[in-house]
Amino acid sequence: MKKHHFKALFILTLTALICYFSARDFLSMHQEEAIYPSSQLTAKKRLSDYFPGLKNSPGDSTVYIFEGQKKGGTLLVLGGTHPNEPAGFITAVLLVENLEVEQGRIIILPRANNSGFMHTDPQEGNPQKYSFETAGGSRWFRYGSRLTNPIHQWPDPVLYVNPAGQKLSGIESRNLNRSYPGRKHGYLTERIAYGIMRLIHIEKIDMAVDLHEAAPEYPVINAIVFHEKSAELAAIALMTLQMEGVDIRLEASPPNLRGLSHREWGDFAETHAILLETASTSHGRLKGKPSASLIIEGKDKNYQKAAKLGRLYIPFSEEGIPLKRRVSRHLASLNALVSALHELYPDLAILFHNIPSSTEIEQAGIGAFLRSPK
Amino acid sequence: MIQIIYHIFVFYLTLHLIGFIMREKKISDQLSGMLVLIMFLLRLFLIK
Numbered sequence: 001m002k003k004h005h006f007k008a009l010f011i012l013t014l015t016a017l018i019c020y021f022s023a024r025d026f027l028s029m030h031q032e033e034a035i036y037p038s039s040q041l042t043a044k045k046r047l048s049d050y051f052p053g054l055k056n057s058p059g060d061s062t063v064y065i066f067e068g069q070k071k072g073g074t075l076l077v078l079g080g081t082h083p084n085e086p087a088g089f090i091t092a093v094l095l096v097e098n099l100e101v102e103q104g105r106i107i108i109l110p111r112a113n114n115s116g117f118m119h120t121d122p123q124e125g126n127p128q129k130y131s132f133e134t135a136g137g138s139r140w141f142r143y144g145s146r147l148t149n150p151i152h153q154w155p156d157p158v159l160y161v162n163p164a165g166q167k168l169s170g171i172e173s174r175n176l177n178r179s180y181p182g183r184k185h186g187y188l189t190e191r192i193a194y195g196i197m198r199l200i201h202i203e204k205i206d207m208a209v210d211l212h213e214a215a216p217e218y219p220v221i222n223a224i225v226f227h228e229k230s231a232e233l234a235a236i237a238l239m240t241l242q243m244e245g246v247d248i249r250l251e252a253s254p255p256n257l258r259g260l261s262h263r264e265w266g267d268f269a270e271t272h273a274i275l276l277e278t279a280s281t282s283h284g285r286l287k288g289k290p291s292a293s294l295i296i297e298g299k300d301k302n303y304q305k306a307a308k309l310g311r312l313y314i315p316f317s318e319e320g321i322p323l324k325r326r327v328s329r330h331l332a333s334l335n336a337l338v339s340a341l342h343e344l345y346p347d348l349a350i351l352f353h354n355i356p357s358s359t360e361i362e363q364a365g366i367g368a369f370l371r372s373p374k
Numbered sequence: 375m376i377q378i379i380y381h382i383f384v385f386y387l388t389l390h391l392i393g394f395i396m397r398e399k400k401i402s403d404q405l406s407g408m409l410v411l412i413m414f415l416l417r418l419f420l421i422k
């Protein structure tokens with residue numbers, strides 16, 4: 001062996017080491033956080049049980065079903081349509097881990113776009129995880145991207161014509177909330193949307209709620225977005241929330257904005273379609289350094305400055321908008337919507353317990369209502 | 375089928391890169407080959 005062969009062997013060993021550590025880091029993004037359902041869980045299914053086209057695909061995810069003793073309505077709660085909007089996902093997890101249903105059924109899909117949880121947005125510098133302290137130790141949760149992972153769906157078309165016929169930028173082909181009512185043989189994101197539509201049809205969902213977050217500079221924020229069939233229901237819920245001191249507004253789903261959950265669920269299924277928005281600084285354009293603390297505490301100096309300049313659609317102080325406040329807002333809105341459904345349709349009553357109140361979450365934090373890691 | 379052909383192609387290029395690193399005498403050329411090889415190996419084994 002000559003001298004350059006030894007150098008080559010050293011370089012190949014170095015290559016193997018770099019590949020090993022890079023691969024380990026890369027594969028950790030595919031690891032799913034643990035969710036421990038409450039003892040009242042009735043059944044656990046997969047989205048592929050409703051649409052087998054998703055079986056063994058990264059778009060498949062767990063569906064949690066809670067059924068009460070008495071008959072009533074059926075509520076579907078979706079978290080993680082956009083995995084970079086943590087309040088929706090954590091609200092769904094809190095429900096799964098605490099819920100006790102007395103009447104009716106509640107179906108929860110915490111990771112609606114499972115593939116979006118397996119990567120973060122390039123050049124954003126977002127953390128991959130954030131965590132909470134529970135009574136028995138720390139629990140971590142994935143922070144993902146708004147879009148399906150490009151390693152699962154690639155390449156993007158130049159122009160995307162979604163299943164509802166709307167022309168959008170190519171990148172939107174990986175946005176679950178532009179892909180409804182889905183396509184059976186379409187892109188992965190369209191197949192996930194199709195699976196969710198199948199779930200709504202098969203389980204005869206009476207009210208479907210999609211949990212989201214918006215950047216403070218975005219006009220549709222702290223809002224209930226409703227399909228026109230659900231206008232009365234949303235208005236009653238709004239009044240309840242305003243009486244409780246929750247500052248929230250109503251936004252009608254525009255009929256010409258197609259492919260979104262609040263539009264297509266209402267058009268293509270016999271369900272009350274609702275989308276909820278809270279305010280999150282962690283995926284806003286004006287934010288400073290991204291970090292797990294920004295996700296949880298929601299404090300950001302740039303947003304304080306923007307608020308002083310009148311550039312935001314919500315008040316923003318140095319206190320920030322912590323995740324616990326955003327989650328409690330989602331929970332309060334769900335409560336108000338369920339009450340409104342009961343008021344309008346007494347046969348569709350849904351009664352549930354053991355969900356922490358806004359005051360409890362504000363005082364004890366989210367970790368106090370998550371189960372200890374096993 | 376396209377995926378299998380693609381993987382065989384990447385594998386073929388990977389073998390060539392290893393051969394290139396073994397043949398080259400200048401360490402700067404070997405290091406350049408290493409940078410490309412890392413990407414090829416990660417692509418070959420991680421993305422299905």
